[in-house]
Amino acid sequence: MNMNTAINIQEQAATDAIIEVRGVHKVYGETVTALQDINLDFNRGELTSLLGPSGCGKTTLLKIIAGLLKPTSGEVRVNGRPVTGPGPERAFVFQDFALMPWATVVRNAAFGLELQGVAKAEREARARHYVEEVGLAGFEDKYPHELSGGMRQRVGLARALAVDADVLLMDEPFSAVDEQTRRKFQEDLIRLREVENKTFILVTHSIEESVYLSDRIIMLSPRPGRLNRIVTPEIDRSGDPDLIRRNPEYLDLIDEIWTGLRAYVE
Amino acid sequence: MELYGFKVPRFTALLFWAALWEFVGQFELLLLFPPLSEVLMALPDVLTTPSFGEAARLTVASYLGGLTLAIVIGVGLGMLMGLVKAADNLLNMWVNIFLSAPLSALVPVIMILFGMGMPTVVVTVFMFAVWIIALDTRAGVLHVSPSLMEMSRSFGASRVARFRIILWSAMPEILAGVRLGVIRGVKGVVIGQLLVSIIGVGALFSLYSQNFLMAHFWALILILFAFALTLADLIARLETRIEYYAGARA
Numbered sequence: 001m002n003m004n005t006a007i008n009i010q011e012q013a014a015t016d017a018i019i020e021v022r023g024v025h026k027v028y029g030e031t032v033t034a035l036q037d038i039n040l041d042f043n044r045g046e047l048t049s050l051l052g053p054s055g056c057g058k059t060t061l062l063k064i065i066a067g068l069l070k071p072t073s074g075e076v077r078v079n080g081r082p083v084t085g086p087g088p089e090r091a092f093v094f095q096d097f098a099l100m101p102w103a104t105v106v107r108n109a110a111f112g113l114e115l116q117g118v119a120k121a122e123r124e125a126r127a128r129h130y131v132e133e134v135g136l137a138g139f140e141d142k143y144p145h146e147l148s149g150g151m152r153q154r155v156g157l158a159r160a161l162a163v164d165a166d167v168l169l170m171d172e173p174f175s176a177v178d179e180q181t182r183r184k185f186q187e188d189l190i191r192l193r194e195v196e197n198k199t200f201i202l203v204t205h206s207i208e209e210s211v212y213l214s215d216r217i218i219m220l221s222p223r224p225g226r227l228n229r230i231v232t233p234e235i236d237r238s239g240d241p242d243l244i245r246r247n248p249e250y251l252d253l254i255d256e257i258w259t260g261l262r263a264y265v266e
Numbered sequence: 267m268e269l270y271g272f273k274v275p276r277f278t279a280l281l282f283w284a285a286l287w288e289f290v291g292q293f294e295l296l297l298l299f300p301p302l303s304e305v306l307m308a309l310p311d312v313l314t315t316p317s318f319g320e321a322a323r324l325t326v327a328s329y330l331g332g333l334t335l336a337i338v339i340g341v342g343l344g345m346l347m348g349l350v351k352a353a354d355n356l357l358n359m360w361v362n363i364f365l366s367a368p369l370s371a372l373v374p375v376i377m378i379l380f381g382m383g384m385p386t387v388v389v390t391v392f393m394f395a396v397w398i399i400a401l402d403t404r405a406g407v408l409h410v411s412p413s414l415m416e417m418s419r420s421f422g423a424s425r426v427a428r429f430r431i432i433l434w435s436a437m438p439e440i441l442a443g444v445r446l447g448v449i450r451g452v453k454g455v456v457i458g459q460l461l462v463s464i465i466g467v468g469a470l471f472s473l474y475s476q477n478f479l480m481a482h483f484w485a486l487i488l489i490l491f492a493f494a495l496t497l498a499d500l501i502a503r504l505e506t507r508i509e510y511y512a513g514a515r516a
Contacts, residue, residue, distance in 0.1 A: 066420055086420045098417035102434050102508075112421040163421065 017041035018166060018199050019065060024074035026060050026225075033224035034060045038074070040218065040227070044166075047193065047200040049210035049217045051257070053264050057225025058203045059095075059171055065201065066092050066169050078167065088116065091160035093170040097152040099144040105131055106140045108155050112163035123162075130158040133195070135188060150181030167199045174209065186212055187241040207261070211235070211253050212244060219257070222264055229260060300481045305488065308481035312489070317470060324466040328384050329455040332391025336447055340396040341440060344403020348436070354404070365397040369454075373461045383465060387458040394454030395447035402443025406436025438508050445501040452494035 019042040026035040034057040042048050050058040063069040065076050067086040076083040078090065086092075091112065099108045107114075110127035118126075131140055134154040144152055153173055160168050174182040186209060193200070204210050210217045211233050221228040233253050235244060244250055268274070284302055291301025312318055343361070347354040373390055380386040410432050418431050433440075459468025467486060474483040 068416055068420055086422055088422065090420075092417070092420040094413050094417055096411075096413050098411070098413040100414065100431070100434070102437070115418075115421050115423050115427055159421075 016043055018044040018079060019201075020077045020080075021061070021065070022075050022077070024061070024064060024071045024076065026057065026064065026069070027072045035064075035071070036224040036226050038225075038227055042167075042199060042201060043216070044199055045197060046215040047202060047213055049214040050201065050203045050220060051207065051210045051217050052205070052220035052225070052228070053222050053261065054205060055225075056220040056222040058205075058220050060225065061220075062169050062171055062201060062203045065167075066090055068092070088163060089165050090167045090169055091163050091165035093153070093156050093160045093168060093173045095172040095175055097144070097149075097156045097176070099152055099155055101144050104141050104143060105136060105147070105155050105158075108144065109158040109162055112159055116163065127158065127162050130161045131155070133161065133192070134158045148177075148181070150177040150185060153177060153185070161196060161198075165198070167201065170200065170202045172203050172205070175205070182209075189213060190237050190241055207254050207257050211250055211257065217257070219260065231257065298480055300484065304481045305484040308479075308485040309488070312470075312482050312485045317473075318486075321466045321470050324384060324387075325455055325459065328387040328458075328466070329391055329451060332388040332454065333395055333448065333451045335388070336392045336395035336399055336451065337444060339392075340399030340443065340447065341403050343396070343400040344405075344440070344443070345407055345432075345436075347400065347404040348407025349432070358404075361397050361400050364393070365401060369393050370457050370461070373458055376458075377462060382462055386462055387455060387466065390458030391451045391454040394457075395451040398450060399440070399443040399447040402439045402446070403436060406439025406443075407432055409439065410435040438505070441501065441505045441508055445498060445505060448501050449494060449498050452490070452497070456490060 019040075021038050021040040021042075024035055024038040025033070027033050038061060050061060052058050060069060064071050065078075065083070067083045067090070078087065100111065103111070106124055106127050109131050110118075110123040113123035113126060128140060131137065134157050136151060136154050136158065139147065139151065144155065147155070153176070157173070160170075174185055177185065190213065202210070202213060214233060217231040217233065219228040219231065220226065231253065233249070235247060235250055235253075237244060269278075287299075288302040291299050291304070343357070347357055347361070369390075372393065373386070376389050376393070377386050380389055414431060414435060415428065418428050423431070456467065459466040460471060462468055463472045467490065470486055471483065474480070474486065
């Protein structure tokens with residue numbers, strides 16, 4: 001009886017939290033504490049934003065989750081298994097796109113699959129599918145330098161989607177593209193989430209962006225990076241994505257978060 | 267090019283200097299300076315002599331041999347210096363010294379080591395070309411975008427796959443180095459043969475100058491210049507294609 005309950009609880013935990021961050025510290029050099037005692041759960045299927053001013057360690061946390069950086073102490077578990085390095089269940093979208101300039105859109109999008117040893121015909125078919133899904137149909141054989149910044153980031157997104165990871169880790173994906181493109185991209189991301197059942201973790205310094213996109217916002221405070229507050233916006237995103245930007249809840253929450261963050265800027 | 271408001275094609279400049287050469291040459295002021303027309307007339311003469319054929323074969327063979335060696339070892343050395351800090355500390359100063367040192371002074375030493383034949387010329391070409399290739403490759407490797415490396419790691423790239431990314435990322439710099447190496451290599455092959463002076467075009471140069479065949483002498487120089495510039499231009503073309511792909515690197 002007791003054992004059954006234990007198993008049930010474990011299963012419950014496994015279905016809810018796909019990523020668990022436990023007591024993570026990160027110290028650069030000897031003195032600079034980038035992250036201090038971070039304990040967090042990221043829920044399956046949710047889009048969680050890490051929000052905070054620069055220097056709060058949000059990208060560091062994301063890279064620790066990705067396995068690209070090692071925490072000084074503490075651990076991260078994905079699907080219950082401790083992270084020791086990058087893994088196929090996590091895919092990363094880079095702030096500066098990180099595309100190979102010598103490869104076409106399709107080859108770039110298929111790169112993750114190429115590294116996994118998927119046969120050429122199959123990986124290209126899958127890459128083409130995702131290139132189309134991110135709205136780049138017709139650009140398959142172009143090179144990165146022939147695309148705009150926004151389009152390049154779409155290739156980065158297609159590459160991350162193509163490996164069919166459970167978790168997409170996005171490091172300020174929209175910060176290097178212009179405002180109009182960013183808005184369109186954000187709307188497309190909302191639509192994409194309806195098709196792709198994935199967990200997203202998004203690092204951003206834009207309050208609007210985090211409120212607009214996230215199910216949960218984790219606010220970090222700078223120097224040392226610590227957990228400040230967790231906000232759960234309850235905004236209906238099923239309708240016209242443009243309407244969200246006029247939604248009073250959306251606007252109020254932006255104001256509220258700004259009031260909270262103001263102290264760190266002043 | 268514009269001259270007094272008129273558009274003139276760029277090769278007009280070349281025509282101007284050619285005309286000047288012809289004009290000055292006609293005065294027969296110096297035995298060293300035959301008029302251009304005489305040099306041009308000597309061209310077919312030089313090209314058809316059997317000794318030119320033999321010299322050209324030897325020159326091209328030792329040039330290509332030395333250059334291939336320089337590219338393989340230069341790229342390898344540059345990669346090593348770019349990737350391994352210790353190797354860089356050990357080698358960087360020496361590579362820079364050899365890059366700017368007057369290598370011609372070393373040719374006699376090379377001659378003692380490798381004899382009065384083709385190996386000396388091959389080694390001279392190698393010595394002239396290898397350092398710039400190594401340094402440019404090193405620069406290319408050091409400039410590989412860190413986020414591209416992080417990307418390949420995050421998607422689980424093996425060592426070999428990461429090495430391939432580094433090689434491709436550094437390709438624009440490597441090719442720039444190879445282009446400079448190609449030009450320096452021509453210097454190497456000529457200087458090497460001149461100093462050995464009993465083989466290849468070096469022997470021809472000695473032959474022509476000792477017999478006061480100045481028209482032939484200049485014709486041979488024109489041929490060598492054309493050879494070097496054509497090669498450099500071929501590499502430059504390949505380079506613009508790669509640069510084009512590298513345009514999005516930043």
